[in-house]
Amino acid sequence: MPLQQLRESDGPIETQLSGCGEWIEYDKLRLGSAYVDKYIKGIISVKYPSHELGTGEKVLKMALEESTSQPSTSSQASINTFIFGKLVGDCDSILKQGDTVVLTNFQVCKSPSASKDGRHAFQLELSDETGATVFVCSKTGQESAAIIRKSKVGMQDYTYVPLNMLKGGVTVNVYGVVKFFKPPYRSKGTDYCTTVTIVDPSEGKLHCVIFNGNADLLPKIYKIGDVVRFHRVKIQEFNQELQAISAPGFSALTFDGALEAPIQPRASSRTYHFTSTDQRKVEELRRWANANISVFKSATKLSEVKPAGYFDLTCQLVAKAVVDRSAVLLKVWDGTKCPHPLKQVPVDRSALEGDLGEIRGLSQLTVDVLVYDNHTGVANSLKLGTYLRIHNIHAKLVTASTEKQNESLDRGPEMEFHLHGGTSYGRGIMVLPTDCRDVQQLKQSLESALPSNQDSMEDLALMEILNSSSGPSAAQEISPDCMERCHQESATVLTAHQHISATSLKEVLDQTAPCKYRIRAKLVNYEPKALYQSVKLYCPKCRTMQEIPDDDDIDALLQDVCSADAATGSQPHDAEWYETTIWEQGGQRRRQIIVRFVKTNRLQRTPERSTILVESVSLNELYRFSEQFGSVIPTTSRTDRLILNDLSIPFLIQDGKWHYGCRQCSDPQPVSALQSLTREDSWEPSAIAKVLGIQWLHYVFVMKFTLDDGTGPLDAFLWDEAERFFGISAAEVVISEVLQEKLTRIMNTLCPPRINPEGFPWLECCLKSYYVGEGLEQKTCYQVFDTTFAGFEDI
Incomplete structure (x- = not known):
C-alpha cells in the first residue's frame, strides 16, 4: 500500500522495513539519482496545507528533520518534501507534525527555495505514479485503524490541457x-x-x-x-x-x-x-x-546526403580519435555509401581507437565526422559499437589544397562532415538504445551491406596513413594547410525565438509578407561602407528619415543668421530668467556675440552645468561654446523676442550631442517658453523640445545587409533595433572616436575585408518581411530584429 502504519510495539522501525533497501542519510543524496533500493527517514517538523495545481491534482508539502541520535544545526538536516497525486488524499489526514516517516521510491530534485528557507539544497518528490510508499510511525498510534482500512490506490486518468x-x-x-x-x-x-x-x-x-x-x-x-x-x-x-x-x-x-x-x-x-x-x-x-502536419523529417542516409546541407544521421560508431583539444573524430556508418568523394581526416595510428581490421573492411562505407567544441565531451565518452543519432551534421564541399589540385581534378570537390559547436538547430549527439525501432532498422541496413562489402580491400588510402610509422603527428596534420578549422559558433545571438526552426533565404523570398523567420546566413556585403553615413535622423511622428546636416551647411545657415541679426540691429537685454553678456569678436569684421546665461536654483553655477542662449555665432564658435558649457541653445532676435533658428541648425547642444528638430512636425515656440523649466531646473533634451514645440529627431543606425546562405542572396535593413544589435548608442557614436572604432571592428568581424567570403562567419538572425508602398508600387522589404552581435567582450 502507498501509505502504511508502523507501530512501536512491533519493534524498531528498521526491522519493519524488510525489502525497502538501505537507509540513506540526507547529506549522501545526489541530484537526479533514482532511489528505488533505498529509503530515507525523518521527523515532520512542518506540515503545510495541501492545495490543488492547475490540473486539479493535489500537492502536499512538508519539511523533514533528519532522524538521527545526534542533533544537528546544519541546513542539510532539514529537507523539503512534496507528495503528489492521489497519495495526498491518503497522507493529508494522517500525517501530523512530530510523526516519524520513512519514504521509498522518491526522486531527488534541486530545491528552488533553499536560499530562502535555509533547508537542504535538494528536495524530495513522491507520487503514486512513481510507486512511492510512505511509512508513518505516529506519536499516538491512534490513526492505525484508519490507515489499515485504506485500499490500494488504483490507476487514475489525469486531466490534460490542450x-x-x-x-x-x-x-x-x-x-x-x-x-x-x-x-x-x-x-x-x-x-x-x-x-x-x-x-x-x-x-x-x-x-x-x-x-x-x-x-x-x-x-x-x-x-x-x-x-x-x-x-x-x-x-x-x-x-x-x-x-x-x-x-x-x-x-x-x-x-x-x-x-x-x-x-x-x-x-x-x-x-x-x-x-x-x-x-x-x-x-x-x-x-x-x-x-x-509536416513535423516528420525523413531520415537521411549517407547515400542521400546533399552538398552544403545539414542533416540528422542514424549510425553506428566504428572508431574514434582525439584530434586536438577541441575536436574529436568519429568514424561511423549506416550501411549505405556516400556518392561524393570524401575527405579523410589523417590521424596518428596511436590516437585511433577501434579494430583496424574492421576499419579496413568498412573503409568504403565509413565517413569521418569531426565533432567540435562543447560536443567533444560526449564524443570522448562514446563506446565503440554504440548506435548514435547525430543531429545537424554539416555536409561541406571543400577544394583541395594547391599541391593536391592536380590529383583531384578528376574527382571534383571532396565532402567532409562537421558537427559544429553550440546547440543551435538541435545540434548534438544522442546514444540510442538497442531496442529502439530506428536501431532495429539500422541493424538490418548494416547486415545487408556486409556480404558484398566486408571483403572489399581496394581502397587502402586510409590504411596507408594509419599504418605509416613515419607519418606526421596529429598536431601537424591538423594544420591550416591540411584542414580548415571549423568553429561554427554564430557571430550573432538571438534574443528571442531560439526555438523556431531555421528557414532558407530562398524560402523566405518565396513567401508573402508579412511574416517572421529565423535564418542562418553570412553577411557578404553591407551599405554604407563609410560607417559614419549609417547614422541618420529619424522622426517618430511622421516616420521620415533624413541625413545629419553637415558642417558646411550649418556654417552657411549660421552666417545668414548673423547677417540678419546685424541688419535688425536688435539691442541685447536682460530678462527675469536670464542674464545677458556681450562678447566682442575681433578680426576684420568686428561683431558682437550675445550670450544669455539662464538663471537656475543651483547655489554654484559652473560652466559645465550652465545653460546658455547664444546669438550671432559662427560654426567654430558654436563648437567652442559646446565644449565649455553644459547646454547651448542657438537663438536669434526678432523685434522684442528671442526665437529659434532654422531647424537645420541644432536647437540644442548638450554634453557634446547635437539635437535637431523635424521641420515638418515641429511648431516652434518663442524661446521665452523655456522660462517654465527654470522653476523645476529640468533641462533634459526631451523637456526642452516639448516646451519649444519641437518634434525631437532621434539618432538611429540605418544599414542594408546583404545576406547569403547558399540558396540565394537577400537584402535586409537593420535600423530600429540596431543600437541593441551593436550595443552602441547612435547618438554617442557620432561624437566618440572610441565607439566609431568599435563599430568598425564589429563590422570587420561580421564581414571581414580582403578575405574570401567562404571564410566569413555565420550569423543567426531573426527577419521580418513587410510591404512598402501602395498598389503596383508595393514591394516586399526585410528587417533584422531580436538579434545582437555576439562578441562584445572581444571588441
Missing part, C-alpha cells in the same frame, strides 16, 4: 507531438537541459525547457515526430510567449511517432501509470501528426 488553452502561472499536464528539440546538454549551471517544442490538434504550440541534474532523467526524445506526455509543467510567460518549465514532481513519457511502431513508453522514471485512455491519446496524436 495547448491552445494554456495560461501563464499554472501547473498543468500536457500531451503533444515534438516539432523541435535539442538533445540533453550541460547548462550554464550544474544541471543538464533539454528544450522541446510541441504541437497538438488544437493548433497550439508550447516551448518547454526541462532541467535535471541527471541527463538520464530528462525526456527520452529521439527524433522530431515523437509523442510526449508531460506531467506537472509550469506555464510562464517569456518574451511575450508562453513557455513551460519542469515543476516539482515533473515526469515524462515519450513514444515513437510512427503509426506502425509499438506503443512502448520511454519513461523518465522507473515506474509510471499508463492507462487505456493514454493509449488512445497516443494513437490519436500519431494519426493527426501523420495526416495533418
Whole structure:
C-alpha cells in the first residue's frame, strides 16, 4: 500500500522495513539519482496545507528533520518534501507534525527555495505514479485503524490541457507531438537541459525547457515526430510567449511517432501509470501528426546526403580519435555509401581507437565526422559499437589544397562532415538504445551491406596513413594547410525565438509578407561602407528619415543668421530668467556675440552645468561654446523676442550631442517658453523640445545587409533595433572616436575585408518581411530584429 502504519510495539522501525533497501542519510543524496533500493527517514517538523495545481491534482508539502541520535544545526538536516497525486488524499489526514516517516521510491530534485528557507539544497518528490510508499510511525498510534482500512490506490486518468488553452502561472499536464528539440546538454549551471517544442490538434504550440541534474532523467526524445506526455509543467510567460518549465514532481513519457511502431513508453522514471485512455491519446496524436502536419523529417542516409546541407544521421560508431583539444573524430556508418568523394581526416595510428581490421573492411562505407567544441565531451565518452543519432551534421564541399589540385581534378570537390559547436538547430549527439525501432532498422541496413562489402580491400588510402610509422603527428596534420578549422559558433545571438526552426533565404523570398523567420546566413556585403553615413535622423511622428546636416551647411545657415541679426540691429537685454553678456569678436569684421546665461536654483553655477542662449555665432564658435558649457541653445532676435533658428541648425547642444528638430512636425515656440523649466531646473533634451514645440529627431543606425546562405542572396535593413544589435548608442557614436572604432571592428568581424567570403562567419538572425508602398508600387522589404552581435567582450 502507498501509505502504511508502523507501530512501536512491533519493534524498531528498521526491522519493519524488510525489502525497502538501505537507509540513506540526507547529506549522501545526489541530484537526479533514482532511489528505488533505498529509503530515507525523518521527523515532520512542518506540515503545510495541501492545495490543488492547475490540473486539479493535489500537492502536499512538508519539511523533514533528519532522524538521527545526534542533533544537528546544519541546513542539510532539514529537507523539503512534496507528495503528489492521489497519495495526498491518503497522507493529508494522517500525517501530523512530530510523526516519524520513512519514504521509498522518491526522486531527488534541486530545491528552488533553499536560499530562502535555509533547508537542504535538494528536495524530495513522491507520487503514486512513481510507486512511492510512505511509512508513518505516529506519536499516538491512534490513526492505525484508519490507515489499515485504506485500499490500494488504483490507476487514475489525469486531466490534460490542450495547448491552445494554456495560461501563464499554472501547473498543468500536457500531451503533444515534438516539432523541435535539442538533445540533453550541460547548462550554464550544474544541471543538464533539454528544450522541446510541441504541437497538438488544437493548433497550439508550447516551448518547454526541462532541467535535471541527471541527463538520464530528462525526456527520452529521439527524433522530431515523437509523442510526449508531460506531467506537472509550469506555464510562464517569456518574451511575450508562453513557455513551460519542469515543476516539482515533473515526469515524462515519450513514444515513437510512427503509426506502425509499438506503443512502448520511454519513461523518465522507473515506474509510471499508463492507462487505456493514454493509449488512445497516443494513437490519436500519431494519426493527426501523420495526416495533418509536416513535423516528420525523413531520415537521411549517407547515400542521400546533399552538398552544403545539414542533416540528422542514424549510425553506428566504428572508431574514434582525439584530434586536438577541441575536436574529436568519429568514424561511423549506416550501411549505405556516400556518392561524393570524401575527405579523410589523417590521424596518428596511436590516437585511433577501434579494430583496424574492421576499419579496413568498412573503409568504403565509413565517413569521418569531426565533432567540435562543447560536443567533444560526449564524443570522448562514446563506446565503440554504440548506435548514435547525430543531429545537424554539416555536409561541406571543400577544394583541395594547391599541391593536391592536380590529383583531384578528376574527382571534383571532396565532402567532409562537421558537427559544429553550440546547440543551435538541435545540434548534438544522442546514444540510442538497442531496442529502439530506428536501431532495429539500422541493424538490418548494416547486415545487408556486409556480404558484398566486408571483403572489399581496394581502397587502402586510409590504411596507408594509419599504418605509416613515419607519418606526421596529429598536431601537424591538423594544420591550416591540411584542414580548415571549423568553429561554427554564430557571430550573432538571438534574443528571442531560439526555438523556431531555421528557414532558407530562398524560402523566405518565396513567401508573402508579412511574416517572421529565423535564418542562418553570412553577411557578404553591407551599405554604407563609410560607417559614419549609417547614422541618420529619424522622426517618430511622421516616420521620415533624413541625413545629419553637415558642417558646411550649418556654417552657411549660421552666417545668414548673423547677417540678419546685424541688419535688425536688435539691442541685447536682460530678462527675469536670464542674464545677458556681450562678447566682442575681433578680426576684420568686428561683431558682437550675445550670450544669455539662464538663471537656475543651483547655489554654484559652473560652466559645465550652465545653460546658455547664444546669438550671432559662427560654426567654430558654436563648437567652442559646446565644449565649455553644459547646454547651448542657438537663438536669434526678432523685434522684442528671442526665437529659434532654422531647424537645420541644432536647437540644442548638450554634453557634446547635437539635437535637431523635424521641420515638418515641429511648431516652434518663442524661446521665452523655456522660462517654465527654470522653476523645476529640468533641462533634459526631451523637456526642452516639448516646451519649444519641437518634434525631437532621434539618432538611429540605418544599414542594408546583404545576406547569403547558399540558396540565394537577400537584402535586409537593420535600423530600429540596431543600437541593441551593436550595443552602441547612435547618438554617442557620432561624437566618440572610441565607439566609431568599435563599430568598425564589429563590422570587420561580421564581414571581414580582403578575405574570401567562404571564410566569413555565420550569423543567426531573426527577419521580418513587410510591404512598402501602395498598389503596383508595393514591394516586399526585410528587417533584422531580436538579434545582437555576439562578441562584445572581444571588441
